[in-house]
Amino acid sequence: MSLRQFEYALAVAEEGSVTAAAELLRVAQPSVSQQIRGLERELGVTLFTRTPSGLVPTVVGRAFLRDAEVAVSAARRARATARSGADELVGELAVAAQMGLGTRQLPGALSALRLRFPRLEITVFEEPNPADLERLARGGVLDLALMAGRCEEGLYDGHHLGDEEFVVVLAAGHPRLAADRVELRDLQREPWVRFDHNSALDGVLREVLRDNDLAPTTVARVSQTATAVRWAAHGLGVTLVPASAVPPGHEHLARPVSPVVSQPVFAAVRPGAGPAEMTLLDLLRQETWHKSTFFSPVS
Incomplete structure (x- = not known):
């Protein structure tokens, strides 16, 4: 199995068809089909089933894709670490925002982060439920998460940003x-x-x-x-x-x-976080939280 096969399988699951996945990946359609068939042969299972609405992961396929997502994210992070210098960071930063937290604060903080690291690509998981958030965290997918309440000790470090x-x-x-x-x-x-x-x-x-x-x-x-x-x-x-x-x-x-x-807002950051995560944490600390006084009756 190869990382490329993982990426192709994830693209097919996201797009629902080989054609759309090929367009997303900017590769030829036969290449995607060939990689998926080869992956299924090697694993000895069927990863996708064809339905009227497109290709849908099987039960086994969904389990495989969860681990494939972790592997791809880890590989991207490793590439970013290897290629980054003191003033330049290349790669992906994965952020989760629970319960709509940071809707007003994140855009400004992320814009400032991009000015600092212009080649950084940011992925935001919006409003994951607790089970999804835990899966992403335990899978090593997330670099930083905004959440109400403290995070699990040892897995991520919690930093209190304020109260919402x-x-x-x-x-x-x-x-x-x-x-x-x-x-x-x-x-x-x-x-x-x-x-x-x-x-x-x-x-x-x-x-x-x-x-x-x-x-x-x-x-x-x-x-x-x-x-x-x-x-x-x-x-x-x-x-x-x-x-x-x-x-x-x-x-x-x-x-x-x-x-x-009200709820306390914490930024959960991976232990040993890199410069992008720590910069974003500092930027979020500069944002204003607990802003109920912003809402006042219209006279």
Whole structure:
């Protein structure tokens, strides 16, 4: 087996077809087909099955691809380390952002990082659920992760960046927008836009609802904070998200809540991290967290 075969298999899984994978990799289609067939022969298994919607990994294929992703990421990191000098870094930096954390802080920090290391390629895993985040971390894929709460000791080093206050997002014209803060008990009769059952964000919301004796109606569940905010803005229901996760243009619809809901924000960094990770960590420390005062009623 070769690293190239791993990369080809991952591309086919991502694109759903050999043709699209070949275009992504900028190689000839027969080359991709040949490499996949050779890999399956060597392994003695079928990695992909053909469906009306395209090529889909088999059960064995999914397990193989998880390890292949780890191997490819490790190889990229090794190449970057070998080719990097004191002032030039070539390679990929993998970042994860849990619960929409860093939506406002990451763009500026990553832009500054790119100025420092212009040949660095950045991959961001947006809002992975806890299981996916742990898999990526244990697989050695991640270089830095933004997460609420401390990370597992030994696997990554946790650095406290600040505290993130949560805000409720309401529809335009909602009477509660007139207040500086919204009392959670006043939202008892409101329908809610919530998040996937296994997501970290819905875990926070479950605790908030339980602690405030709320049992509201759930009208929808989504996987992305930006989607929840947009749907709340259109009147489908209210939602609760980290303040920095509110997309630009929706700030006037967000209000902090009472009792206050907040979570500590940690940057989880691999022990022995390189210059890119440590530079990004320093840049994130310079960003502003806990920004609920940004949201104020419109007079």
